[in-house]
Amino acid sequence: MPKPPAPPYRHYRQALAVSMAVIVPLGLGIKFYQGPGQSWLNDTFGGVPYEIFFVLLAAYIWPAVSPGRIAIAVCLATCGLEFLQLWQPAWLQAIRGTLPGRLVLGNTFSWTDFPYYFIGSGLGWLGLRLLKRRTLRTY
Numbered sequence: 861m862p863k864p865p866a867p868p869y870r871h872y873r874q875a876l877a878v879s880m881a882v883i884v885p886l887g888l889g890i891k892f893y894q895g896p897g898q899s900w901l902n903d904t905f906g907g908v909p910y911e912i913f914f915v916l917l918a919a920y921i922w923p924a925v926s927p928g929r930i931a932i933a934v935c936l937a938t939c940g941l942e943f944l945q946l947w948q949p950a951w952l953q954a955i956r957g958t959l960p961g962r963l964v965l966g967n968t969f970s971w972t973d974f975p976y977y978f979i980g981s982g983l984g985w986l987g988l989r990l991l992k993r994r995t996l997r998t999y
Contacts (some may be wrong), residue, residue, distance in 0.1 A: 869923040871995040876920040879987065883913050891963070910979025912987065913936060919988050927988035929936035942977070945969040950988050 887909030893901045914934045919927070944952075946969050955961035966973075 861953065864914060868996060872923055872992060873920055874921075875991045875995050876916050878914045879991065880913060880920070883909050883916065887913060903968075904970070904972055904976055907938075907976030908980040908983065911977050912984040914938065915981060915984025915988060919991075925986050927992060930988065931981040931985035933998055934984065937979050938981075941965060942969060942973055 873881045885904065890901050890909060911934060914937070915931055918934055919925070920929045922930070941964075945966050952965075954966050956967045
């Protein structure tokens with residue numbers, strides 16, 4: 861008896877999980893890099909893999925949502941988080957004082973972060989389109 865086909869998003873989610881497993885160490889390496897260009901890589905360019913990771917994560921959680929909607933939503937959310945850095949109540953500063961809080965929420969507002977959020981979301985969008993096309997073409 862033939863084996864039933866895999867659920868339509870199984871292979872897509874597997875590809876997303878592998879992609880996240882690659883982007884997380886890359887992003888952390890950029891965030892904690894020490895050497896020439898350290899300030900730019902750590903504080904500004906690090907927004908690119910950060911954005912890509914959240915695009916991949918959102919697609920993993922909601923695989924049926926279009927890559928464009930996911931990329932736009934993630935970009936808007938991270939831009940909102942950037943503006944949130946202007947607000948500094950004690951409880952939020954305490955969260956930002958932890959490594960996970962600093963990595964997710966950031967701690968210093970900078971207008972120069974926004975272009976990298978757009979670049980990361982755009983690259984995430986392109987990646988999602990490619991993954992979806994390759995993993996869902998048989999369904």
